[in-house]
Amino acid sequence: MSGGGSPAAPSPALSGRGARIAGAAPGLLDEGFALYLADPFDRERNPEGVLNLGTSGNALCFDLIEERVSAAAAACRAACRPLSGPVRLTRPDMNYLEPDLFQYSDAQGIRSFREEIAKFLTDYARAAKELNPANITVMNGCCAVFAILSTVLCDPGDGYLIPAPYYGGINSKMWLYGELQPVHVPLFSEVTDEESHPFQLTVEKLEAALQRAKKQGIWVRALILINPHNPLGDIYPAQLLKECLEFAHRYELHVIMDEIYMLSVYGDVTFTSVLSLESPKCSRVEQRIPLQQEPL
Numbered sequence: 001m002s003g004g005g006s007p008a009a010p011s012p013a014l015s016g017r018g019a020r021i022a023g024a025a026p027g028l029l030d031e032g033f034a035l036y037l038a039d040p041f042d043r044e045r046n047p048e049g050v051l052n053l054g055t056s057g058n059a060l061c062f063d064l065i066e067e068r069v070s071a072a073a074a075a076c077r078a079a080c081r082p083l084s085g086p087v088r089l090t091r092p093d094m095n096y097l098e099p100d101l102f103q104y105s106d107a108q109g110i111r112s113f114r115e116e117i118a119k120f121l122t123d124y125a126r127a128a129k130e131l132n133p134a135n136i137t138v139m140n141g142c143c144a145v146f147a148i149l150s151t152v153l154c155d156p157g158d159g160y161l162i163p164a165p166y167y168g169g170i171n172s173k174m175w176l177y178g179e180l181q182p183v184h185v186p187l188f189s190e191v192t193d194e195e196s197h198p199f200q201l202t203v204e205k206l207e208a209a210l211q212r213a214k215k216q217g218i219w220v221r222a223l224i225l226i227n228p229h230n231p232l233g234d235i236y237p238a239q240l241l242k243e244c245l246e247f248a249h250r251y252e253l254h255v256i257m258d259e260i261y262m263l264s265v266y267g268d269v270t271f272t273s274v275l276s277l278e279s280p281k282c283s284r285v286e287q288r289i290p291l292q293q294e295p296l
Helices: 016-020 028-037 059-069 073-079 111-124 142-153 169-176 201-215 237-252
Strands: 161-162 181-184 222-228 255-256 285-288
Touching: 028 111, 028 285, 142 169, 142 255, 161 201, 169 181, 201 222, 201 237, 222 237, 237 255
Parallel strands: 161 181, 161 222, 222 255, 255 285
Antiparallel strands: none
16 A cells, blocks of 8 residues: 555556567567468478578588487487487487586586587687687577677667678667667678778778767667678678777777687688687677577
């Protein structure tokens, strides 16, 4: 009861943040994927269904995954009860689980897993120095990474620089909890006299976008770079990466490097990971690594 004896107004079921999220319209990617799930294409069973061209899934590795992850199910078949579904079981070396995997683990990620990630990236990304597992955090998907970084690196209303076009899911995840706004760095298909190929990123374009945001009263706190790029497929050369890091250092920006497609580089193109650069001047670089597929 309130002071005058009248009933107090009922409190809303959701917080202000929760109401904002719940009331938001679904993004184009979400709507499209929902249509696909409701009526998925199948060459034989549903040839008139929706063909999903919006999700990047590496189907070439499905047979390898099937072979490697099914041994635990074999143990369950033998000791417990039959499992539903066509599971082929061919790798007995997978039929072993450490006891501590059944307990609460380090919130930063299982240490043995982080150690293997450190070894892999040190080798494959040709890191300038050996990576320390203590500096690696494992999270539940890349969307979660963007959402968390938006809350710990920036404040509501801040902006982030991002070359456009780009993977549209970043917008919703940076806005979801952090309430950040994108500051687009437009890249165009027309090639000017100063450029060598379409959609070319330059530091001058970053500078122009940053100054435009300042005039609009937007405090830019971060720079997001996708390399290899989604959806353009461009590979940023080492010199451009160095120039971008120097630009970020000059304006005290966090750098979020999305390198999830580093294992999908073909032909004679050379991929350069930011980890391989010698002593980058920018000391705040967050990297997203290729441990799963994400929607385009």
